[in-house]
Amino acid sequence: MSQVLLLNTSYEPVAVITHRRALSLLDRDRVVPACDESIELVGVTAVLKIPTVMRLRRYINVPQRGARWSRKAVLQRDDYTCAYCGVRAGSEQRGRVLSRTDMTVDHVLPVSRGGKNNWGNTVCACPACNSRKGGRTPHEANMRLLWEPKTPRVSYLVLSGDVPAVWKVYLEW
Numbered sequence: 651m652s653q654v655l656l657l658n659t660s661y662e663p664v665a666v667i668t669h670r671r672a673l674s675l676l677d678r679d680r681v682v683p684a685c686d687e688s689i690e691l692v693g694v695t696a697v698l699k700i701p702t703v704m705r706l707r708r709y710i711n712v713p714q715r716g717a718r719w720s721r722k723a724v725l726q727r728d729d730y731t732c733a734y735c736g737v738r739a740g741s742e743q744r745g746r747v748l749s750r751t752d753m754t755v756d757h758v759l760p761v762s763r764g765g766k767n768n769w770g771n772t773v774c775a776c777p778a779c780n781s782r783k784g785g786r787t788p789h790e791a792n793m794r795l796l797w798e799p800k801t802p803r804v805s806y807l808v809l810s811g812d813v814p815a816v817w818k819v820y821l822e823w
């Protein structure tokens with residue numbers, strides 16, 4: 651990983667930037683290091699150290715671009731935890747251990763009733779809650795959401811591959 655994570659003054663991730671851009675921000679004194687880990691760039695005259703996480707000195711407004719919705723992203727957002735009963739993948743249900751692939755995406759307002767594939771209308775649900783709810787609304791099924799489904803906050807960061815350990819604390823949904 652040869653990139654730098656840029657944080658807002660509030661420690662919210664803003665972007666993943668290149669060394670070059672990181673260097674330019676450092677040069678202009680726009681950022682402060684936010685972790686001890688750094689990457690060394692060997693130049694002609696000197697070795698430059700660039701922190702792998704940097705924080706802006708001044709707050710910037712980041713437009714809330716919508717995260718790309720997908721079933722997998724919903725499960726990740728909810729940490730593979732059922733939004734109705736709170737059971738999490740890895741724990742036991744009806745005598746067997748639930749795996750991540752057992753967890754389903756439930757449409758709060760069912761698709762058959764016009765419910766959409768979007769962040770606000772979808773939650774992770776365990777197989778038991780999913781079948782109990784069926785094609786009904788939570789109200790009709792007498793079920794309650796444990797939390798309100800929301801658009802993930804750090805969604806505008808497009809990350810691929812392994813995320814450095816020092817970034818993880820900032821990237822948790």
Ligand SMILES: [Zn+2]
Pocket residue numbers: 732733734735736737775776777778779780
């Ligand atoms: Zn459940």
